[in-house]
Amino acid sequence: MTEDEIRDRIVATADELYYARSIQAVGMDDLRQAAEVSLKRLYSLFPSKESIVLAVLVRRHERWTAGLEAAVDGEKVPEGRVLAVFDYLLDWFDTDSFRGCGFINAFGELGAVSPGVANAARVHKRLFQEYVARLVSDAGGGPELAAQLAILAEGAQTTAAISGESTAAGQARRAAETLIAADLRSMAHS
Amino acid sequence: MTEDEIRDRIVATADELYYARSIQAVGMDDLRQAAEVSLKRLYSLFPSKESIVLAVLVRRHERWTAGLEAAVDGEKVPEGRVLAVFDYLLDWFDTDSFRGCGFINAFGELGAVSPGVANAARVHKRLFQEYVARLVSDAGGGPELAAQLAILAEGAQTTAAISGESTAAGQARRAAETLIAADLRSMAHS
DNA sequence: CTACCGAGAGAACGATCGTTCTCCAGAGCG
DNA sequence: CGCTCTGGAGAACGATCGTTCTCTCGGTAG
Incomplete structure (x- = not known):
């Protein structure tokens, strides 16, 4: 060892x-x-507990992101890749140990008292938003749609965490489908 | 006194x-x-700190809900009443002291350790969802749309809290407009 | 005036937590 | 065999927190 x-x-x-x-x-x-x-x-x-906490957040970000990218890469059609984000969320919510987004939890717990924790949460969310923006862009959508889908994913996480039901993932996914269809239609008309 | x-x-x-x-x-x-x-x-x-915490959550729920209802009641058209939810969020996010949803924060901090706190957060979120469902129903929308809009509102809160920008409210509002339009159109076709 | 009751200030207590220190067993090496 | 040094077990320390207790003072009823 x-x-x-x-x-x-x-x-x-x-x-x-x-x-x-x-x-x-x-x-x-x-x-x-x-x-x-x-x-x-x-x-x-x-050197301290805080350094362990930050290392945990780094690990959590890496593993979560790796799982997300694996789910996305299982789809080939650009639009399917965008929607795979929400399928990944559903799988995650159905996990026994699911207790919401660890970064949101850590932010609520220590964000006001530990700048390092607050920053880690910010970075994690920003990288997720940028990843979604890339997927949306590949599917022909614009940044506004990307931001809306990221908000949907965020909302699904906290809804599933607090209400304890994983149905939020499916609802968010269907909302995403609607928003994507509307965005592509508006792009075609312009 | x-x-x-x-x-x-x-x-x-x-x-x-x-x-x-x-x-x-x-x-x-x-x-x-x-x-x-x-x-x-x-x-x-x-009798204890926990009882103060629970009293704080009750107060926070009452005041937040009262503000929301006041914003909604400023609009008369059913569809405008639904969208007023997101205008209320924007005003809230722009507040100096805004640090995210107090219930999400408390849930992340104590939800795993205090059943009372976890329950207060669940109740608050459920009542909000039911309120949105009522507004959506009055505007001719179904429960699926209501759930989607509630997820949008939830996502806007955590996005605004962590990223520190209030633009999430506007993005969520525009997404809500799109979802509402799509839902009413699908109702008309069936 | 005096005896008493309620309330304020804050010391005290027990528990817990992050962090450090002490002590010692055992492995490696001459 | 004996010396040294690493690392483990866990006691110890200082700080903090929730909670309770003590002491005291001021107002008030008789």
């Missing part, structure tokens, strides 16, 4: 715990026990 | 502090100082 593997296990364990129970509710000792490392090694690999 | 007025001042002060700095970052002593009451009176009016 190399040092990097231990680092990864710590971050992966912290991700699970923080996501399931919120960050402030998980102490360093809980993490130490779950990751099966000593407190000394924890603090030799990370 | 009656006892009820003191209670109200405590809840109002707690609302401001919790919303601006998050709940866990505001201690009982901060609240005592800001509300200018003694700790003894605080605990004679509320």
